[in-house]
Amino acid sequence: MIQVARKVKNFGAFYQRALGFHHDSVRDEPAPYPGVKTEFTKEMRFILPEEVPTIPIYRVLNSQGKVINPDHDPGFEKEDLVEMYKVMVKTSIMDRILYQSQRQGRISFYMTNFGEEATQIGSARALKFKDVVFPQYREAGVFLWRGYTPLECMHQCFGTSKDFGKGKQMPVHYTGAKVNIQAVSSPLGTQIPQAAGYAYALKQRDRDACAVCYFGEGAASEGDCHSAMNMAATLDCPIMFFCRNNGYAISTATKDQYRGDGIASRGIGYGIPAIRFDGNDLFAVYNATKAARKLCVEEQRPVVLEAMTYRVGHHSTSDDSTAYRSVDEVKHWDTVDTPINRIRNYLTGRAWWDETQEKEFRSNARGEILRGFKEAENTKLPNPLLIFDEVWDELPVQLQAQKDELIKHCMKYGENYPLQNHEEMK
Numbered sequence: 220m221i222q223v224a225r226k227v228k229n230f231g232a233f234y235q236r237a238l239g240f241h242h243d244s245v246r247d248e249p250a251p252y253p254g255v256k257t258e259f260t261k262e263m264r265f266i267l268p269e270e271v272p273t274i275p276i277y278r279v280l281n282s283q284g285k286v287i288n289p290d291h292d293p294g295f296e297k298e299d300l301v302e303m304y305k306v307m308v309k310t311s312i313m314d315r316i317l318y319q320s321q322r323q324g325r326i327s328f329y330m331t332n333f334g335e336e337a338t339q340i341g342s343a344r345a346l347k348f349k350d351v352v353f354p355q356y357r358e359a360g361v362f363l364w365r366g367y368t369p370l371e372c373m374h375q376c377f378g379t380s381k382d383f384g385k386g387k388q389m390p391v392h393y394t395g396a397k398v399n400i401q402a403v404s405s406p407l408g409t410q411i412p413q414a415a416g417y418a419y420a421l422k423q424r425d426r427d428a429c430a431v432c433y434f435g436e437g438a439a440s441e442g443d444c445h446s447a448m449n450m451a452a453t454l455d456c457p458i459m460f461f462c463r464n465n466g467y468a469i470s471t472a473t474k475d476q477y478r479g480d481g482i483a484s485r486g487i488g489y490g491i492p493a494i495r496f497d498g499n500d501l502f503a504v505y506n507a508t509k510a511a512r513k514l515c516v517e518e519q520r521p522v523v524l525e526a527m528t529y530r531v532g533h534h535s536t537s538d539d540s541t542a543y544r545s546v547d548e549v550k551h552w553d554t555v556d557t558p559i560n561r562i563r564n565y566l567t568g569r570a571w572w573d574e575t576q577e578k579e580f581r582s583n584a585r586g587e588i589l590r591g592f593k594e595a596e597n598t599k600l601p602n603p604l605l606i607f608d609e610v611w612d613e614l615p616v617q618l619q620a621q622k623d624e625l626i627k628h629c630m631k632y633g634e635n636y637p638l639q640n641h642e643e644m645k
């Protein structure tokens with residue numbers, strides 16, 4: 220799209236005609252006002268959104284995993300592609316185990332990534348490690364691709380003493396300094412302006428890296444998203460705004476979230492290059508992210524990416540999605556058109572993968588995850604007093620008072636609490 224736009228010599232006139240303005244009605248003379256770069260017209264007309272062409276969805280693989288666009292096959296080596304496939308499958312196995320464990324009351328909460336594995340792994344594969352990721356909460360595959368282990372996920376979900384966040388956050392709020400990923404935070408959209416600010420800082424010191432901000436289409440309705448995009452556009456920040464448009468924000472379907480052409484069109488409104496692609500197509504996600512990264516880093520400007528996908532699982536373990544969507548709709552994306560099946564079909568079509576390898580891999584991955592699960596479940600929880608640490612450099616007096624009170628309370632009533640599951644209070 221960007222290339223097409225650049226080929227048009229007089230883009231202003233081209234766009235005005237596309238919007239239905241008669242060429243003769245537009246005076247090809249720059250308007251003097253500082254707020255816009257355009258011409259005058261004699262025609263008085265409104266631009267109706269339904270007249271503006273919609274942004275198409277770029278894809279390489281069809282729903283069966285056949286390459287429909289051979290020039291765009293990224294040409295992965297066998298080992299590379301198999302590795303991507305394995306992380307996609309591993310993410311879904313981990314999801315299944317942790318989801319069920321919440322149902323059994325062993326962890327308090329969980330959010331699955333079902334259906335979004337290609338969006339996550341395809342984009343993560345196209346980044347450089349030094350690109351800093353600002354996640355939402357449904358990007359476990361990005362963590363795993365970057366080397367966060369299932370065991371580390373388990374420690375976080377159980378909130379053990381080995382959790383990098385020391386048990387201070389709800390499950391799935393991973394924090395991955397070692398994989399160059401910022402901590403997940405619950406309030407929606409907060410990571411978006413943070414990422415734009417980070418990109419602005421990055422611009423001053425490393426022109427070969429960018430910030431990558433993942434968010435859902437629901438989070439795009441937060442004012443933070445507007446602030447971040449406008450700031451990034453006006454300050455030419457090297458940031459990729461990566462929207463996972465998965466059809467829902469909890470129970471609110473996209474048809475009730477916005478009236479415009481999704482999220483990509485908003486990028487154009489801010490003056491940011493934008494692309495929309497099939498998020499269930501690993502190759503399309505990879506190609507689009509790779510090209511976006513190049514644009515972002517080489518031209519030092521933001522890019523908006525919109526991955527069209529589908530949230531197959533419930534929003535979280537606190538949600539029952541059968542209350543607001545049909546079982547048939549979910550079934551389609553869970554069985555007929557899944558990102559994992561697509562890429563498996565591609566792999567088996569090239570004789571790079573077969574049924575025996577599939578079985579063996581799944582069984583080993585399950586084993587590894589279950590071992591991690593057991594280990595985390597049997598690991599002591601953190602020293603409860605750590606809740607007061609590592610937020611303030613010096614503890615404010617009121618928190619010090621609460622800490623003293625907690626110590627006294629536990630000394631007096633400790634037998635009423637499962638303190639034996641925690642590391643020693645000191």
Ligand SMILES: Cc1ncc(C[n+]2csc(CCOP(=O)(O)OP(=O)(O)O)c2C)c(N)n1
Nearest residue numbers: 357405406407435436437438465467468469
């Ligand atoms: C500021 C704020 N408002 C509301 C919520 C509650 N909430 C949590 S997730 C969510 C939906 C987000 O949807 P989307 O961004 O599309 O991400 P998805 O869950 O689809 O991956 C809402 C409303 C919140 N966490 N923070």
Ligand SMILES: [Mg+2]
Nearest residue numbers: 435436467468
């Ligand atoms: Mg969503």
